[in-house]
Amino acid sequence: MFSKHYTTLAALLLSLLLSLPVVAAQGYDISYVWSRNLSSVQDYRDQVAHILGPRVGKHLKVVTKGDLYGLIYRRNGNNESTTRVVKAHSKLLRARGLDAVSPIKTRNWQLAGNATLPQKIEPSSKPVKTVSQRKQIQDLETAVEAYIGELRRTGKIARDERTGWSVFDFTTGKKLVTINEDTQFQAASLVKPFIAAAFFHKVKQGKLVYGPKSRRHMQRMIQHSDNPSTNWVIRQVGGPRSVQKILEKNYPAIFQDTLLVEYIPANGRTYKNRASVHDYSRFLYAVWNKKIAGAREIKRLMALPSSDRIYTGVPEVPKGTRVYNKTGSTARVCGDMGILSVKGADGKRYPYILIGIIEKQRSAQNYTSWIRSRSEIIRNVSAIVYKGVIAQHNGA
16 A cells, blocks of 8 residues: 555645536546655655556656645546546556545645645644644644555455545644545435435525434435435425535535435445545534534434444444434445544543444445445444544643
């Protein structure tokens, strides 16, 4: 794989740049890797160029954004042609032990200097992190990545699988883990709270009523992940395209990588709807801070007793933890996105967002076995995250 000693943020695509929905006149490049270490990205570029050949190699550029360095193939192609190239490059790279690649919106990339490491500048809207704080963040992210890396080395995560992880601590306002955060994954049932938000937006406009019938379907959709109820809610909003339009138009800062195009099929095999880990994180942040329509009710629904992969079966996370979550499961996706509000030794609550997704390119032959084993991986990451988050708080 890419690096044994540095945090690899394979396909960590920048939050304002990546989206797969087709946009008129929008060009796409290809993203291979993102890392905080410049020399590692440069070394990776040499490996990719050797595998893909000089014709591709001359278009590979090492770029910089904030404190990240990325490897980009400059092509400015349309969505369809870029997707074809992404599949071809991913196949070749995976065969040689490297990671799959992702499309990313074309922009005026800032090329990284080869001689010296540019000074890292924090966004003006965020407080500057101390050396100690940066080390805590790096340690937790590295711990998660090391665990996933070991699973890959031992064959417990297959070559055709990719993962995405995100952790945000509400108490400190720090993002602690960002691994493949801006890569689009198949959404499965994880997208159902998004559908609820679109419905409640129309309620807010006075175009729909949240009465006994809609409340019953909404609860079935979120608590029990009922697909017929989900489709009922989608129809009330006006169909998948209407849901997509409402989210894009009214909450563009949240739903930057979401693509909702289909009802849930009768067999539950929903593979076309997509979203990024970052979108789930932004959504949960908005729900927690009541910055989206229906936030209070969505939070209540997500807190109802249901299955989860971030608390139940994770003995490290203490009993009494409040959980607000939604799982997603198909033969190709196993995920959970939620908020855990844990109680520290000082009696205070420390809420944090945790999202974990494992996506398989080909459907698992044994669905039950695959989902069970991948759920356990997410639970193990949850244990790692809990220890990392709670260790930051005095008296916890």
